[in-house]
Amino acid sequence: MEKIVNYYQNLSNNVNNLINKRYFYEIYVAILMLISLLGFTYSTIIGLSILIIISFIMLIMTFDISVTIPVTTFILFVINSGFQNDEIPIVLIIFGIIYVLMLVIFSFKNGFKFKKMRSFYGLLGLAIMNIIPIFYSSHIPSENSILYFLFFLDLCYFLVYIIYVNGINKNSIKILSISMSYLCLLLSLECFVMVLRLKDTVENIFDLWYYMGWGLCNEAGIMICFSLPFIFYLMAKCDNKKMLIINNAKVIIALVGILLTTSRGSYIFGFIEIIGLYLIIIFNGKLKKEIKLMIIAQGIVAFILVIAFSGSIVDVVDTVFPKGLDNNGRINLFKEAIEVWKKDGLNIVFGGGYNAVLKTLTTAFGKQLAPQVFHSTFFETLAIGGIFGVIMLIVHFTEKYYNLYKMDKVFMIIIGFGYIVVDTYGMIDNTYHMYYYMIPLVITLSCIDTAIYYRNEDISEG
Numbered sequence: 184m185e186k187i188v189n190y191y192q193n194l195s196n197n198v199n200n201l202i203n204k205r206y207f208y209e210i211y212v213a214i215l216m217l218i219s220l221l222g223f224t225y226s227t228i229i230g231l232s233i234l235i236i237i238s239f240i241m242l243i244m245t246f247d248i249s250v251t252i253p254v255t256t257f258i259l260f261v262i263n264s265g266f267q268n269d270e271i272p273i274v275l276i277i278f279g280i281i282y283v284l285m286l287v288i289f290s291f292k293n294g295f296k297f298k299k300m301r302s303f304y305g306l307l308g309l310a311i312m313n314i315i316p317i318f319y320s321s322h323i324p325s326e327n328s329i330l331y332f333l334f335f336l337d338l339c340y341f342l343v344y345i346i347y348v349n350g351i352n353k354n355s356i357k358i359l360s361i362s363m364s365y366l367c368l369l370l371s372l373e374c375f376v377m378v379l380r381l382k383d384t385v386e387n388i389f390d391l392w393y394y395m396g397w398g399l400c401n402e403a404g405i406m407i408c409f410s411l412p413f414i415f416y417l418m419a420k421c422d423n424k425k426m427l428i429i430n431n432a433k434v435i436i437a438l439v440g441i442l443l444t445t446s447r448g449s450y451i452f453g454f455i456e457i458i459g460l461y462l463i464i465i466f467n468g469k470l471k472k473e474i475k476l477m478i479i480a481q482g483i484v485a486f487i488l489v490i491a492f493s494g495s496i497v498d499v500v501d502t503v504f505p506k507g508l509d510n511n512g513r514i515n516l517f518k519e520a521i522e523v524w525k526k527d528g529l530n531i532v533f534g535g536g537y538n539a540v541l542k543t544l545t546t547a548f549g550k551q552l553a554p555q556v557f558h559s560t561f562f563e564t565l566a567i568g569g570i571f572g573v574i575m576l577i578v579h580f581t582e583k584y585y586n587l588y589k590m591d592k593v594f595m596i597i598i599g600f601g602y603i604v605v606d607t608y609g610m611i612d613n614t615y616h617m618y619y620y621m622i623p624l625v626i627t628l629s630c631i632d633t634a635i636y637y638r639n640e641d642i643s644e645g
Contacts (some may be wrong), residue, residue: 198244206362209426212253216365219257223369223396230261231278238282238544242289248350252630253284256341256623258282260369260406263396290350292535299348301586301632304619305579306341312568312575313337313616317534319529321539325355327552333537340621347629354637356594361628362412364433366623370403370410371440398619404449405605405614407440408456409623412601419593420466421428427470431477459600467593471626480556513558513611520562521637524569534569537616560609560616563616576615580606583628589635 201207204514222230234254241250262275298305319335375399377393393400414433421427434457461478468474476539487547501515523535530539540555557563565574605614614620 193284195244202245208358212365213362215253215257216369219369220372222261222476223263223373227261228274231258234258235278239285240435242285246289247352248286248289248347249353249355249358252355252358252626255367256362256366256626257369259619259622260373260397286346286350290346290501296349299632299636300629302344303634305575306344306471308575308578310338310341311570313537320536320538324578330538333554334405337616338536340625342472344624344625344629347626348632351629354634355630356634359627360413360416363410364417364430365435366431367407367410367414370407371436373398374440374443376402390446401446402446402613402619404441404444404446404453405608406619407437407613408449408453408608409620411437411456411604412460412598416594416597419464420599422469424473427473448612450606452604456601456604460597461474463597463600465594471602516557517559517562520557520566523566530569532569532571534567536570537567541567556613558612560615563587586631591630
């Protein structure tokens with residue numbers, strides 16, 4: 184037994200020494216991203232299995248839950264086909280239970296640290312907001328009873344936050360940023376895979392509007408915009424030219440990914456975000472001279488390409504924006520959300536719940552009964568949570584931006600700009616309360632809260 188213990192201890196020490204190597208996280212996360220992409224392309228089940236096994240091994244070796252951040256970030260985006268809203272595939276349920284139990288076991292080994300949870304009240308409030316309407320919502324058909332699960336979605340996000348904010352035992356901004364940078368690549372490459380599959384179904388690929396299994400192409404665009412700022416943060420922190428070039432290449436791939444989403448919102452907010460972030464890192468990057476030269480070179484290349492392919496660019500714009508900046512039915516959805524909110528006193532105060540309006544909608548699995556989503560953080564929250572929900576959303580936003588203000592200047596400016604862009608985007612599209620957005624968000628909040636906690640601990644100890 185002693186030999187086994189010694190062998191494990193030596194192996195664990197070697198793994199931890201490896202983790203401390205400069206480029207370990209870059210290589211580790213890149214491998215996990217590649218596995219996720221292959222899983223999305225060929226087999227969700229095999230991809231999820233490998234990711235969970237790797238997470239378990241890394242947890243056994245390190246007892247540090249931060250090593251699972253990339254897997255938890257990627258795992259949702261491995262799902263390559265939709266499923267009916269009256270059932271959830273048993274295999275996915277089993278995978279989810281195994282993974283969550285594994286995280287819980289390793290998360291609370293050092294107890295429950297309430298002082299770390301700086302985003303606690305807002306996320307708890309949103310969870311309560313989502314649950315309250317279940318007590319007076321009774322219009323869900325018995326054959327679609329699985330839809331009751333949607334009342335607990337915000338609670339699930341809150342629990343993921345609790346698990347991670349308690350389980351991370353050191354500053355994890357580095358692995359978070361690298362994970363988000365590769366999430367950006369994963370989504371961009373998934374869009375490429377889908378366009379490659381569907382290109383023969385249309386004359387122009389920019390006519391495509393496609394489902395990806397876990398979500399829609401425009402939702403991929405939202406998440407590319409969400410994860411993009413972390414690439415620029417890594418660029419700002421780069422102290423060698425090689426990593427600066429590598430991270431800039433990620434931005435270029437993300438730009439192609441945005442184009443392939445064929446999403447108007449992603450085009451507008453994505454390009455605003457990229458231009459703004461390039462301007463920010465000119466003044467906040469370690470390698471200011473190299474960044475300026477890189478941007479000038481890219482600007483010259485971009486100008487030449489625009490001149491050379493001006494006709495094609497006009498065609499793309501005409502294809503993606505056939506009616507200009509029309510609201511695409513958003514105004515009617517916002518009005519419907521207000522009608523749901525005004526339905527009665529309970530709805531005004533506590534909302535109608537996630538299933539307030541059920542319709543037969545076209546989803547990734549075809550036409551089926553599903554909740555109407557109101558394509559706006561504000562109107563969605565108003566409809567499902569009423570005045571109470573809007574108040575809880577304000578509490579959450581206050582905590583989110585205040586905690587970001589407590590971070591170091593470069594992180595605050597770059598990620599803060601990204602927050603503002605995506606939160607603005609969320610006023611006209613699906614972000615808050617959507618699982619593909621909320622899981623990466625609460626992981627980010629957990630890392631930010633933990634970084635502040637350990638910085639304060641270091642100060643108090645000093």
